[in-house]
Amino acid sequence: MTVENVRTICLALPEVTEDVKWGNDLCFCIAGKMFAAMDLNPPHSLGFKCTPDEFAELVERPGIVPAPYMARNMWGLEERLGEALDRRELERLLKTAYELVVARLPKSRQPGAKGARTRAAAPGRPRKTPPVTPR
Numbered sequence: 001m002t003v004e005n006v007r008t009i010c011l012a013l014p015e016v017t018e019d020v021k022w023g024n025d026l027c028f029c030i031a032g033k034m035f036a037a038m039d040l041n042p043p044h045s046l047g048f049k050c051t052p053d054e055f056a057e058l059v060e061r062p063g064i065v066p067a068p069y070m071a072r073n074m075w076g077l078e079e080r081l082g083e084a085l086d087r088r089e090l091e092r093l094l095k096t097a098y099e100l101v102v103a104r105l106p107k108s109r110q111p112g113a114k115g116a117r118t119r120a121a122a123p124g125r126p127r128k129t130p131p132v133t134p135r
Helices: 003-011 052-058 087-104
Strands: 016-021 025-030 033-039 046-049 064-066 075-078
Touching: 003 016, 003 025, 003 033, 003 087, 025 087, 033 087, 046 087, 052 075, 052 087
Parallel strands: none
Antiparallel strands: 016 025, 025 033, 033 046, 046 075, 064 075
């Protein structure tokens, strides 16, 4: 499993954006909400949102730990990319992470919703200037 494999899996999901945050973490988001993050420095670690049941199961496995700072939100962390999860299982987990975040979005911001716009892709609104009152 490589960084490019993870990018391919995540970017194949509808309306996903990627962004480097905190200097070296490649984050995958939907409508501005993160569902997975990967350390770009070797050994690449990968954090992702999980269901409570998956989280409890995954953190019992060697090579997967509760994600620092995000464990309370049910995020797991594969410490070394490709060592604990095979590609098929990782694809399923990343799709689930994406679906969990999409489910919490307002209907109007969910992919495929009429008029849905992601924060990253939406153009900025023009700023309204207050009317000038003569003195």
